[in-house]
Amino acid sequence: MKSPVDGAVPKTSADSLLPAQPGAELQPTEAGNALARLMAQHVNGSTEQHRRNLSAAQQRLAALGSPAYSTTLPVQGALHLARPAFLPPDEEGQARLRRLDTSLRLIEAAFPQIGTDIEICRLTCTMLEGAWRSRALALPHEEEQQTACTCPLCRRLPTPPARTLDDYRWRQSAGRPLTVKAWPYRQEFDSVLTSGWSWARHLNDVQLDLGLRHRFEDDILVFHEYKRVIETIDTAGVTQHVEGRLAESFSTNSARALVAGLYAAHKRAADEYWLQQHHSGSVTLPQANPLGQSTYSLLQMLDCLFWHVSPDTELWQEEHLASLLLCRVIDDMTDVRVDALTGEISNFWLADIPTHTKALYAASAIAFVKYGCTPEAHHTMWNTWLMTSTIVWMGLTGRHALWFDGITDGLPPADGCPLCDLQPDPCSGILTGGTTLTIAPRATVPALSPRTAELSARCRAEHPRAWPLFDTELHAFEALHGPWYGNPESTWEILRRTYIAGVEASSASPSPDRARQIQQDAGAVGSEQFYTLYDGRTGTEDTALLAYMFGCAHPHFLWNATGHRPTSVTGDWLDG
Numbered sequence: 001m002k003s004p005v006d007g008a009v010p011k012t013s014a015d016s017l018l019p020a021q022p023g024a025e026l027q028p029t030e031a032g033n034a035l036a037r038l039m040a041q042h043v044n045g046s047t048e049q050h051r052r053n054l055s056a057a058q059q060r061l062a063a064l065g066s067p068a069y070s071t072t073l074p075v076q077g078a079l080h081l082a083r084p085a086f087l088p089p090d091e092e093g094q095a096r097l098r099r100l101d102t103s104l105r106l107i108e109a110a111f112p113q114i115g116t117d118i119e120i121c122r123l124t125c126t127m128l129e130g131a132w133r134s135r136a137l138a139l140p141h142e143e144e145q146q147t148a149c150t151c152p153l154c155r156r157l158p159t160p161p162a163r164t165l166d167d168y169r170w171r172q173s174a175g176r177p178l179t180v181k182a183w184p185y186r187q188e189f190d191s192v193l194t195s196g197w198s199w200a201r202h203l204n205d206v207q208l209d210l211g212l213r214h215r216f217e218d219d220i221l222v223f224h225e226y227k228r229v230i231e232t233i234d235t236a237g238v239t240q241h242v243e244g245r246l247a248e249s250f251s252t253n254s255a256r257a258l259v260a261g262l263y264a265a266h267k268r269a270a271d272e273y274w275l276q277q278h279h280s281g282s283v284t285l286p287q288a289n290p291l292g293q294s295t296y297s298l299l300q301m302l303d304c305l306f307w308h309v310s311p312d313t314e315l316w317q318e319e320h321l322a323s324l325l326l327c328r329v330i331d332d333m334t335d336v337r338v339d340a341l342t343g344e345i346s347n348f349w350l351a352d353i354p355t356h357t358k359a360l361y362a363a364s365a366i367a368f369v370k371y372g373c374t375p376e377a378h379h380t381m382w383n384t385w386l387m388t389s390t391i392v393w394m395g396l397t398g399r400h401a402l403w404f405d406g407i408t409d410g411l412p413p414a415d416g417c418p419l420c421d422l423q424p425d426p427c428s429g430i431l432t433g434g435t436t437l438t439i440a441p442r443a444t445v446p447a448l449s450p451r452t453a454e455l456s457a458r459c460r461a462e463h464p465r466a467w468p469l470f471d472t473e474l475h476a477f478e479a480l481h482g483p484w485y486g487n488p489e490s491t492w493e494i495l496r497r498t499y500i501a502g503v504e505a506s507s508a509s510p511s512p513d514r515a516r517q518i519q520q521d522a523g524a525v526g527s528e529q530f531y532t533l534y535d536g537r538t539g540t541e542d543t544a545l546l547a548y549m550f551g552c553a554h555p556h557f558l559w560n561a562t563g564h565r566p567t568s569v570t571g572d573w574l575d576g
Contacts, residue, residue: 026123028086028130035123035298039431040079042116042316046428050319050380054426057376061424064443064479071152071418075360075427077434078297078325084290084352086130087137092273093129100125100266104259111255117305121263124302127295128267132274132345134290136283152418152439153359160563161405161512163337165570170520171338171399195530196393202534203385203543263302275343275571287340287566291351297431299346300328310383319428320381322435326365326427327390330551333362334400334561342572349564361430362562363422363437369551369558370424373480373544377426385540388547391558395498395550396530398523402550406557407502407518409510414469414554424480444475449483458492459500466503473553477545486541490532497525499549502557 026034089097104118148154278285291299304324305315314320329348332339336349344350349358371377372388394400414420423438448456452474460467478484501518505511533539551558 026126027088028127028134029083031123031126031130032083032086032295032298035120035127036079036083036294038116038119038123039298039301043079043318043321043432044316045432046318047380050317050426050428053376053379054371057371057374057424060376061443061479064445065441070438070440073151073153073360073363073437073439075364075430075435075437076293077429077432078294079431081292081294083294084134084292086127086290087134089126089129090133093133093270096266096269096273097126097129100262103262107255107258107262111258114255114259117256117259120302120305121259124299125263125266125270128270128299128345131290131295131299132270135288135345136274136277136285138286138290149356149359151356151359153363154356156412156417156419156559157355157359158408158560158563160337160565162565162567163341163405164567165338165341165572167404168338168341192393192397192399196389196397199393199530199533200386200389203389203540204382206536206540271343271345275569278343278569279571285343285569287350287569288352289345289350291346291348291353293351293353293357296346296348296351296353297325300325301431304328310381314381314383317381318432319426320383322427322430323368323383323387325430326361326368327387329361330365330369330387330390330394330558331400333365333558334394334402334405336562336564337401337405340564341567341570343569349562358562360437362559363419364425364427364430364435366419366552366556366558367422367425367437368427369547370422370480371426373477373548373552374424375482378540385543388543391551392533392543392546395546396494396522396526398519398521398526401561402519402557403498403502403522404515404519404561405563406560407515408506408555408560411469411503411506411555414472417554417556419556419559420476420554442476443479444472445478448474448478449485451486451488452478452484454488455492455495458488462496463500463504465507466500469503469554470500473549477548477553480548481544484541484545485538486545487532487535487538490529491542491545494525494529494546495549498522499553499557503555506555 101122104122108115108118274283274285277283301321301324304321304327310320332347332349335344336347338344339347340350348361368387369391372384378384395402418439421439421442423440423442425435425437427435427437429435447453448471456467456471456474459470463470498518498521501521505514505518508514533543535542
């Protein structure tokens with residue numbers, strides 16, 4: 001593990017900033033430091049099997065062609081970076097923390113097995129309260145003039161379109177556009193959010209059946225954070241149900257669900273409190289927020305550790321934590337404008353992080369999507385389909401800016417594109433010892449397998465202008481994945497109305513209306529074809545190809561959605 005950078009708190013005294021007793025009060029700055037130490041204590045290094053599989057993937061790709069050159073870009077491990085100082089909570093924040101602590105103590109008394117989860121929740125909420133108050137009371141200051149970065153990533157950062165709340169009125173979680181039910185009962189769970197989660201769990205259990213696929217009633221999904229669901233679910237009744245089940249048969253994940261629910265309620269209460277202060281004129285929330293690279297990563301970890309439930313055997317594995325963080329980064333990349341408009345504090349593009357670091361995180365997410373397309377990625381952990389399912393879910397719901405903001409005015413050149421040449425990487429050390437991204441000529445296969453060739457032939461016949469690019473990307477995909485054995489019929493229907501439609505729109509005259517049409521139709525085709533991704537014979541194959549086309553293929557619609565143009569914080573109940 002690499003040494004901490006200058007200014008970071010040394011890692012050697014891991015317990016020095018933890019409270020003397022669980023629940024002892026800490027100020028937000030101390031809580032952030034203690035949280036980082038607690039996380040670092042628990043993280044386990046990559047498994048030997050994971051390292052073997054990564055090496056096998058690299059060797060397989062190298063056999064398809066030797067890189068003529070390479071460029072490396074280092075990414076520092078976030079846990080060991082210095083964290084900013086935060087103001088103490090105001091009276092309302094202190095009251096929220098006291099209520100939280102009372103509930104956490106009750107849970108800990110009943111279920112001491114989850115003491116670590118409880119302390120993470122307590123420290124994260126304390127840090128969050130301080131971050132909100134520091135943001136709200138920040139003195140106006142001129143932004144420092146930064147020298148333009150000339151790295152291959154920063155040179156390609158997009159210029160974002162201006163957006164208002166009216167551009168996001170469709171962005172709700174209440175059922176549409178995934179009208180195909182993923183849940184057999186419980187109407188309040190019939191949403192695009194829980195459909196995506198249940199599908200990801202299905203994919204995970206296809207290869208490693210740990211019996212987690214159908215455990216919806218008593219686990220973390222019951223308590224996920226979105227306001228529509230929190231208001232709809234009888235939280236007290238469900239809590240009683242879970243506690244009763246726990247008394248009969250203890251489940252670590254079920255006990256964690258109680259902590260997750262408390263965190264969700266606390267975070268929502270803090271968000272709404274400061275937005276109300278902003279609306280009333282008591283404070284003026286700036287577009288930026290004081291989260292740095294370390295505090296952003298720590299804040300997102302609690303979300304991810306709870307929502308994306310995994311077996312205890314892999315919960316603290318380095319590669320697992322990296323996948324959780326980068327899944328949230330992908331969400332932030334595309335959600336940045338709506339998060340800014342509604343006052344979201346935990347978006348990395350709004351955080352006080354240098355632009356170059358943001359570009360590195362975005363590139364890390366793309367490199368991880370590529371790694372998730374390799375067969376070697378799916379043999380080490382139960383949760384290895386999380387990244388690939390996340391990007392496909394985003395592309396097929398119409399809720400995100402993947403197609404809306406990602407469509408460029410004119411296709412950028414593919415030759416020498418550093419994003420195309422990003423090598424697949426699980427970015428395991430992004431929280432701990434750091435990771436290194438590599439840019440080198442990508443591998444391609446000399447000939448397509450039969451089913452992939454069928455997709456290429458359809459594109460050539462129906463969309464000849466998009467075919468050369470589409471065919472090239474299929475050759476690059478099969479280098480990563482190997483021969484594809486998916487469903488050509490449903491996959492073609494999806495790609496025709498998403499990726500290929502986006503390519504054609506980018507090569508035509510700029511049209512915001514055309515971009516919006518593609519986004520809306522992406523939700524429609526998702527509604528029509530989402531069920532095919534559950535197919536036990538072809539679902540994982542289809543997911544891998546769609547993840548590549550949505551997240552990695554030129555012209556990089558995902559990357560094109562990373563820009564942010566500040567407007568004003570409006571505040572709204574938009575969820576997700």
